[in-house]
Amino acid sequence: xxxxxxxxxxxxxxxxxxxxxIYTDPAIYELELERVFGRCWLFLCHESQIPKAGDFxxxxxxxxxxxxxxxxxxxxxxxxxxxxxxxxxxxxxxSGNTRAFTCPYHGWSYGTDGALIxxxxxxxxxxxxxxxxxxxxxxxTRVASYKGLIFGNWDEGAPDLATYMGDMAWYLDGVLDRxxxxxxxxxxxxxxxxxxxxxxxxxxxxxxxxxxxxxxxxAVQVLGAKxxxxxxxxxxxxxxxxxxxxTAKDAIQYGEDGHGSGFFFTEQPDANVxxxxxxxxxxxxxxxxxxxxxGEVRALRLAGHNTLFPTMSWLNGTATLRVWHPKGANKVEVxxxxxxxxxxxQDVKDAFERSATRAFGPAGFLEQDDxxxxxxxxxxxxxxxxxxxxLCMEMGIGNEKRREDGIPGITNYIFSETAARGLYRRWxxxxxxxxxxxxxxxxxxxxxxxxxx
Amino acid sequence: xxxxxxxxHHEISQFLYHExxxxxxxLFRDWLDVMASDIHYTMRTCVNAQTRDRRRSVQPPTTWxxxxxxxxxxxxxxxxxxxxxxxxxxxSRTRHLxxxxxxxxVEGSEDEFDIRLNYLLYRSQKERDETYYAGMxxxxxxxTDSALGWQVCRRDIVLDxxxxxxxxxxxxx
Numbered sequence: 181x182x183x184x185x186x187x188x189x190x191x192x193x194x195x196x197x198x199x200x201x202i203y204t205d206p207a208i209y210e211l212e213l214e215r216v217f218g219r220c221w222l223f224l225c226h227e228s229q230i231p232k233a234g235d236f237x238x239x240x241x242x243x244x245x246x247x248x249x250x251x252x253x254x255x256x257x258x259x260x261x262x263x264x265x266x267x268x269x270x271x272x273x274x275s276g277n278t279r280a281f282t283c284p285y286h287g288w289s290y291g292t293d294g295a296l297i298x299x300x301x302x303x304x305x306x307x308x309x310x311x312x313x314x315x316x317x318x319x320x321t322r323v324a325s326y327k328g329l330i331f332g333n334w335d336e337g338a339p340d341l342a343t344y345m346g347d348m349a350w351y352l353d354g355v356l357d358r359x360x361x362x363x364x365x366x367x368x369x370x371x372x373x374x375x376x377x378x379x380x381x382x383x384x385x386x387x388x389x390x391x392x393x394x395x396x397x398x399a400v401q402v403l404g405a406k407x408x409x410x411x412x413x414x415x416x417x418x419x420x421x422x423x424x425x426x427t428a429k430d431a432i433q434y435g436e437d438g439h440g441s442g443f444f445f446t447e448q449p450d451a452n453v454x455x456x457x458x459x460x461x462x463x464x465x466x467x468x469x470x471x472x473x474x475g476e477v478r479a480l481r482l483a484g485h486n487t488l489f490p491t492m493s494w495l496n497g498t499a500t501l502r503v504w505h506p507k508g509a510n511k512v513e514v515x516x517x518x519x520x521x522x523x524x525x526q527d528v529k530d531a532f533e534r535s536a537t538r539a540f541g542p543a544g545f546l547e548q549d550d551x552x553x554x555x556x557x558x559x560x561x562x563x564x565x566x567x568x569x570x571l572c573m574e575m576g577i578g579n580e581k582r583r584e585d586g587i588p589g590i591t592n593y594i595f596s597e598t599a600a601r602g603l604y605r606r607w608x609x610x611x612x613x614x615x616x617x618x619x620x621x622x623x624x625x626x627x628x629x630x631x632x633x
Numbered sequence: 634x635x636x637x638x639x640x641x642h643h644e645i646s647q648f649l650y651h652e653x654x655x656x657x658x659x660l661f662r663d664w665l666d667v668m669a670s671d672i673h674y675t676m677r678t679c680v681n682a683q684t685r686d687r688r689r690s691v692q693p694p695t696t697w698x699x700x701x702x703x704x705x706x707x708x709x710x711x712x713x714x715x716x717x718x719x720x721x722x723x724x725s726r727t728r729h730l731x732x733x734x735x736x737x738x739v740e741g742s743e744d745e746f747d748i749r750l751n752y753l754l755y756r757s758q759k760e761r762d763e764t765y766y767a768g769m770x771x772x773x774x775x776x777t778d779s780a781l782g783w784q785v786c787r788r789d790i791v792l793d794x795x796x797x798x799x800x801x802x803x804x805x806x
Contacts, residue, residue, distance in 0.1 A: 229694075273683040274795070275693050367696030368678050372797035398715040402708045513796060518696060537697040538705065543676075543802035545712060548720035551800035556759075 185211075187612050193605040194629060196574035196597065201567045202604075203377035203558070208611070209509035215610050216490055217242025219335040219619075221344045223492040223503050224248050224258055226517065227328045228364035229275065234292055237275045239515070240505045241332055246320060247271045247281070248330060249292045258320035258332045259294045270317070274369070281317070290317050327356040328363050337616045347589035348439035348488050354478040354496055358470040361523035366499075366533045370516040372542040376554035378491060378504045378512040379607070384550065385485050385493035386440025387433065387599035390575070393425075395553060399545040404453045431594035432587060433576075437623060438489030438606030440599025443481045443496065451482040451497035454539040454546065458531035462524060463497070477587065487599075489606055494519070499532045500540040510558055516541060573597050573604075580630045590630060602626075637736045637746070645746060645774065646734050648783045653729035656805055661710045664805070665703075669775060669786035674701040676790040676806070698802060699790065709805070720803035726757040727804055744776035745786070756804055764799040768792040770806065 185208060190199045202208055225237040230250040237248045238261060245261035247270075261269050263283035270281035270290060280297065282289040289298035294317035299310060320332040324341040326349070331341055338344065345352070356363055374381070384391065392400075425431060428444035435441075449467040451460050463470075463482055470479035482497030494501040499520050505513040520532040540547045561567040576596025583591050592598040609622040636642075655664040668674070676698040686693065701709070712718045730753040739745040754766040773787035790806045 272681065273686070273693070274681045276683045276686055276691075278683075365694075368680060368694040370678055370696060370698065370797075371795060372800065374800040376800075394717075395719065398712045398717040398719070401715050401717070402711040533696060534700050537700055541696075541698050542797050542799075543698050545709070548801040548803045549718070552720045555762075555800050 185611075187608040191604045191608040192570070193573075193601040193608075193626065196572065196577045196601060197570040198573050198604055199568060199570050200561050202607075203379060204509055204561050204567050206509055209506070211611050212506070212607075213242045215613075216607065217244075217506065219333070219338055219610060219616065220490055221324075221331040221333045221338065221341050222490075223488070224323075224330045224332050226363070226365045226519070227256070227325060227330060228522070230256070232277065234277045234279060235275070236271060236278060236281075236292070238271055238273070239503075241320070241334065242506060245269060246332065248323075248332075251293060256323055256325070256330055257294060258323050258330075259290075259317035260320070262318065263288055264296070264315040264317070294319050327353070329356070335616065339616060339620070344437075345488065346437050346439070347434070348437070348441070348486075350478075350588050351434060351439075351441045351484070351486055352488065352494075354474060354481050354484065355494060355501075355519065357473055358479070359466060359473070359521045359523050360469075361521065363519050364522045366518040366520050366529050370537075370541050371513060373507065373511055373513045374551045374554055375511050376551070376558040377509055378506040379603075380554040380557065381504045381512060381514070381550075382487050382489070382491055382493065383440075383600050383603055385495075386438075386487035386489075386603050387435060387442070387597055389431075389433070389442045389485060389594045391550075391553075395549045396546045399539070399549070400453060403539075403545060425594070432583075433592045433594045433596050433598050434587070434589045435592070435599025435602040436589040436627065438603050439487060440489075440603060441484055441486040442594045442599070443484030444594065445477065446480050446482070449480055449482060452539075455498065455535040456531040458528050459497075459499075459535050462528045462531075466521070466524075475586070487603070489603060495540065498539055499536040514542075573600055577601075582631065590627065598630075602630075637738060642734070642736055645736055645748065645783070646731075648774070648781055649731055649734065649748070649750070649772075651781060652785070653731060657727050657729055659724055661713060661805075665707060665710055666779065667781055667784055668703055668706060669777070669784040670703055671786055672701075672703050672706065672784075672788070673786075674706060674788045674790075675699055676792060679791070679793060679795050681795055698792070706805075718803070720801050723759075725804055728755040729806075730755070739773065746774055748772040748774060752806065754804065754806060756799070766792055766794075766799070766806070 190202050222241045224239055225248055229237050233250050233252045235250045239246055246258050247261045248258045251257055261271050263270050265288050266285055268283050268285040270283045280289050280291055287300040291297045296312040296315045321336055322333040324331055430445040433442040449463045451463050484496040487493045491504040499518050500516055501519045502514055502516040507513050518533045518536040520529050539545055576592045580590050580592050580598050605626045606623055609619050613619040652667050678695045680693045680695055682693050713721055731750050733751040735749045737747045739747055749771050751769055756764040769791040771789045772785055774783050775786050777784045
């Protein structure tokens with residue numbers, strides 16, 4: 181698809197301006213499906229969700245349905261969930277175990293390796309023969325794992341997963357690599373839809389600590405412990421004293437290559453106010469192991485927000501990991517997983533699940549507030565004037581730097597929009613470029629500009 | 634089928650309707666008083682499972698949407714009272730409709746009953762946002778000397794949606 185849209189005018193990251201038509205325009209959305217979701221590494225599922233041969237998990241890459249299957253040899257493949265005969269889905273349960281994927285329309289049947297193995301009435305219906313080798317399920321071009329997380333990518337020309345993640349891997353390790361055994365997904369997936377563009381959610385988790393003060397005021401107020409609370413207080417036990425932005429030693433935002441993260445430097449391994457006491461205690465009990473593996477800053481980093489571009493986000497300490505599946509320019513479907521250390525005791529895993537649910541499930545004390553903002557914004561952007569008037573994205577502009585204390589990437593003070601500007605720049609670079617070489621060239625030029633003294 | 638008397642069925646139904654009215658009328662503290670001190674209030678996610686898995690009773694993993702004790706329900710209500718609970722500001726208009734109420738005495742207990750019912754919860758928000766929640770509820774209620782004569786000590790809510798079609802769940806069931 182070629183385009184005449186002037187993305188440089190819509191995303192002026194250098195001066196901190198974004199025109200909100202990027203959240204509403206159907207033509208831009210179609211281009212995103214091709215050039216963002218068709219090219220980037222997208223989170224599919226966790227290896228722990230498909231432990232045995234024949235286990236499958238259904239998800240989406242952009243709007244394309246994709247089934248991930250554990251092979252007989254233990255490797256993992258992913259396929260477009262689409263029969264090659266008339267485009268019907270061949271796997272329709274959320275997850276399970278199977279020996280074959282059979283299309284319910286005409287009965288074409290595919291092995292778990294994607295090969296077309298059975299065509300009803302084959303010799304009668306195809307007297308000239310059907311070259312079954314040619315009509316297997318479309319395999320996702322590239323599938324790769326990073327410490328238990330499985331990603332897929334349709335683009336042969338894309339950088340490998342590690343290169344794509346860049347410095348974001350350092351931040352992601354703070355969740356994935358705290359303990360020897362790695363992580364697993366606890367329980368199922370919470371799924372709900374929000375009538376807003378996917379970029380609101382991705383940007384917030386990348387860049388926006390700023391909203392928490394106000395958007396989540398009610399939750400912090402009712403879940404926060406007070407100095408004279410009993411030590412065994414279940415909710416909020418052992419949290420860092422609030423407001424953390426006044427007491428923290430330092431606070432940073434990271435933003436590069438479209439990815440973003442933010443966190444405060446704390447003094448104790450204390451998780452956020454909304455986790456159960458068992459979770460707080462677990463972080464204290466396992467602090468030394470985490471520090472040995474990750475260093476002090478990341479071992480203490482139990483309250484950070486993050487987005488791996490484009491649509492995987494997570495919160496440190498709260499155990500929520502989610503994907504923002506786009507469903508049109510005006511709709512996103514959230515899939516929230518609870519991720520926790522595999523070696524944690526069962527009662528602690530249960531507590532992680534309860535805490536993640538209570539804070540960040542669809543009925544979560546904090547989660548509720550976010551969707552309300554996004555839905556209202558999307559409604560306002562129906563207005564011609566509203567969606568064509570640039571938004572202010574200037575926070576902390578010009579203060580970006582690389583640190584010398586081992587915290588990697590382009591950084592700024594936590595209350596800034598460095599990661600948001602970087603996210604929209606990478607997004608525009610993808611839409612404007614015909615291949616990954618061009619994308620990387622554009623992104624590097626932007627980074628050099630950002631870091632100019 | 635283990636039925637109870639018409640009079641008892643009527644009494645219990647009226648209690649359940651009244652309890653729902655407290656929510657619809659935004660009398661959340663009064664509603665909280667109807668929850669027993671040992672209330673367990675739950676909702677789990679729903680999944681699309683293969684029929685053969687269902688036959689073999691293989692349950693794909695689910696997780697919680699609600700998993701609350703009395704203290705946590707109280708905190709939810711405290712949140713609504715802050716004036717900054719944006720998901721409920723202004724508050725949703727709700728109508729809780731209950732039907733198919735089946736009452737079963739709890740074995741070995743004089744004053745506890747299990748209820749199974751279907752519900753439809755209509756939620757209207759802001760100018761014209763509308764959501765319907767439909768599903769099944771299993772309650773356990775206990776006769777007490779409280780204001781309404783009964784309290785709820787267990788509520789397991791089933792919501793029939795796999796993907797929730799509302800942007801959040803900030804209402805109670």
